[in-house]
Amino acid sequence: MSMENSLPISHRQRLWLYALGGLVMLFLIAPSVIIVIMSFSASSLLQFPPREWSLRWYESYFGSLEWRDATIVSVKVAVMTAIVATLLGTAAAYAVNARTLRLTGAINALLTASLIIPVILIGIGTFFLYARVGLNNTLTGLVIAHTVQALPLVVLTVLSGLRSYDMNQEMVARSLGAGRFSAFFQVTMPQIRFSIVSGALFAFITSFDEVVVSLFISGGETTTLTRRMFNALRDQIDPTIAAISTCLIVLSIVLLSAAQLFGRGR
Amino acid sequence: MRSARLHDGAGATLNADALRADARRESFGLLALLSPGLLLVFAVIIVPIGWLFWLSLFDEAGQLSAANYARFFEQASYIKTFVTTFKVAFTVTGACIVLGYPLAYMLSQLPRRAAGVCLIFVILPFWTSVLVRTYAWLVILQRKGLVNTWLMDLGVIAQPLSLANNFAGVVIGMTHIMLPFLVLPLYASMKTIDVDCLRAGMNLGASPAATFRQIFLPLSLPGLASGVVIVFVLCLGFFVTPALMGGGKVIMWAMRMEQTTSLYSNWGAGAALGVVLLAVTLALLGLFQWLLGARATGVWSQR
Numbered sequence: 001m002s003m004e005n006s007l008p009i010s011h012r013q014r015l016w017l018y019a020l021g022g023l024v025m026l027f028l029i030a031p032s033v034i035i036v037i038m039s040f041s042a043s044s045l046l047q048f049p050p051r052e053w054s055l056r057w058y059e060s061y062f063g064s065l066e067w068r069d070a071t072i073v074s075v076k077v078a079v080m081t082a083i084v085a086t087l088l089g090t091a092a093a094y095a096v097n098a099r100t101l102r103l104t105g106a107i108n109a110l111l112t113a114s115l116i117i118p119v120i121l122i123g124i125g126t127f128f129l130y131a132r133v134g135l136n137n138t139l140t141g142l143v144i145a146h147t148v149q150a151l152p153l154v155v156l157t158v159l160s161g162l163r164s165y166d167m168n169q170e171m172v173a174r175s176l177g178a179g180r181f182s183a184f185f186q187v188t189m190p191q192i193r194f195s196i197v198s199g200a201l202f203a204f205i206t207s208f209d210e211v212v213v214s215l216f217i218s219g220g221e222t223t224t225l226t227r228r229m230f231n232a233l234r235d236q237i238d239p240t241i242a243a244i245s246t247c248l249i250v251l252s253i254v255l256l257s258a259a260q261l262f263g264r265g266r
Numbered sequence: 267m268r269s270a271r272l273h274d275g276a277g278a279t280l281n282a283d284a285l286r287a288d289a290r291r292e293s294f295g296l297l298a299l300l301s302p303g304l305l306l307v308f309a310v311i312i313v314p315i316g317w318l319f320w321l322s323l324f325d326e327a328g329q330l331s332a333a334n335y336a337r338f339f340e341q342a343s344y345i346k347t348f349v350t351t352f353k354v355a356f357t358v359t360g361a362c363i364v365l366g367y368p369l370a371y372m373l374s375q376l377p378r379r380a381a382g383v384c385l386i387f388v389i390l391p392f393w394t395s396v397l398v399r400t401y402a403w404l405v406i407l408q409r410k411g412l413v414n415t416w417l418m419d420l421g422v423i424a425q426p427l428s429l430a431n432n433f434a435g436v437v438i439g440m441t442h443i444m445l446p447f448l449v450l451p452l453y454a455s456m457k458t459i460d461v462d463c464l465r466a467g468m469n470l471g472a473s474p475a476a477t478f479r480q481i482f483l484p485l486s487l488p489g490l491a492s493g494v495v496i497v498f499v500l501c502l503g504f505f506v507t508p509a510l511m512g513g514g515k516v517i518m519w520a521m522r523m524e525q526t527t528s529l530y531s532n533w534g535a536g537a538a539l540g541v542v543l544l545a546v547t548l549a550l551l552g553l554f555q556w557l558l559g560a561r562a563t564g565v566w567s568q569r
Binding site for chain 1 (some may be wrong): 289292293295296297299300302303304306307308309310311312313314315317318365366368369371372373375384387388389390391393394395396397398399400401402403404405406408410411412415442445446461464465468474499502503505506509510519520523524527528533536537540543544547548551
């Protein structure tokens with residue numbers, strides 16, 4: 001019996017709970033595991049476990065110009081989104097944290113609006129707006145749209161970092177003659193840098209995995225990876241997508257571990 | 267700070283003025299930090315939605331009318347879309363409660379270390395692309411997919427079951443995607459339940475089942491409610507999985523919006539659908555906040 005949870009119930013009495021929880025965990029993780037394994041299959045039929053192994057689907061992914069272009073577009077957009085969203089989000093979180101402005105409720109609502117508003121509505125609205133200002137099918141348009149969607153995550157992550165930081169330290173620096181910016185960059189930022197990095201990673205992955213808005217506003221030369229995958233899935237089940245999916249899963253694991261690692265340094 | 271002579275009245279006023287000017291400068295500085303983000307959200311989200319709302323008020327001839335909204339009650343196909351959407355949303359939310367509550371309960375009872383490891387099983391899918399997970403379920407559930415192949419090889423069934431491209435497929439795929447949105451806030455709220463309360467109950471002679479029912483369950487309900495609200499609201503506007511796994515038979519709200527605007531270029535009708543969807547979403551979130559005084563968006567700050 002563990003110390004922190006000293007209810008007089010033995011693990012044995014709880015076996016049913018562990019079994020049930022284990023099944024749900026299996027339900028959650030099995031699809032990803034199956035896709036990773038199937039991506040190494042030699043057959044174009046869906047067999048599990050695969051009878052023969054090969055890297056042909058990875059060759060087909062990396063060898064295809066279309067898939068490669070789409071991947072490059074997605075990486076470019078995600079990197080730029082991460083940079084812009086982190087800058088704007090950190091600045092906004094700093095201002096919100098100061099709590100001296102009026103209308104804090106309205107400001108928070110506006111900053112986190114894209115989490116609440118149905119994505120399909122954002123997609124249609126953005127497409128409609130971009131059609132008038134000529135931003136459809138452009139990298140700039142994608143970066144702007146993805147930044148709006150990533151902004152709330154950066155704000156929330158950086159805010160949680162600022163909440164566990166004592167703002168008086170910055171006040172001390174300023175009363176000792178440091179300017180606002182140098183006080184922030186020399187005193188505050190080194191202490192909340194882990195939250196800022198985590199926020200940037202979340203912004204990157206939000207942009208990279210974004211589907212719905214990209215379906216509307218990307219196309220032609222700026223077709224994102226997710227848009228191309230969506231269209232491919234509508235037509236037929238191409239095992240190349242299993243290889244791409246595996247790459248995306250690995251990317252998620254890498255970014256999450258990085259965020260976790262940085263989070264621990266806090 | 268500025269040298270101030272506090273002993274005379276004039277000095278005090280002077281000082282107060284300087285302080286007020288300083289506070290104003292401070293506010294302007296903060297506003298300047300906020301404004302790029304706020305402007306962007308305003309331009310890309312608020313402006314287009316306002317514009318769409320305006321469009322929805324006019325019929326195809328450009329006359330001010332409620333025709334775009336009236337058709338929701340008149341055309342059977344719209345009514346069917348709403349019924350389907352709510353049916354899917356209720357089923358998925360129910361499935362998430364049934365699967366998510368035991369998992370969150372288990373996580374909350376495990377020692378810290380073990381819980382951390384098990385949480386990976388919730389967080390990793392949460393951060394895996396929706397598209398990847400939908401593809402996985404297509405592979406597993408379709409006609410020549412894994413489940414059917416297995417069952418037929420084992421001789422359990424003679425004909426493949428239709429699991430994908432229908433209601434069942436949409437529900438299974440969406441449950442998988444929504445489950446973490448229920449488990450994470452529920453787990454967080456269960457962690458805050460004081461074990462001493464449970465211990466006291468058992469000390470006083472309650473059985474484990476009675477302790478759970480009378481103490482733990484009621485205390486976990488606010489967390490459950492916030493998970494349920496967020497899952498339900500996300501279901502209403504969900505697009506990717508029904509579009510890929512519905513086989514053209516399960517038309518949900520968001521798909522209808524996409525079809526109306528992209529396929530038929532009927533912006534007024536599509537916008538009206540969007541306005542009602544947003545209104546329903548905000549009403550549900552508002553009701554939740556009013557009833558429980560908590561914000562359902564908390565799930566994002568925990569992940």
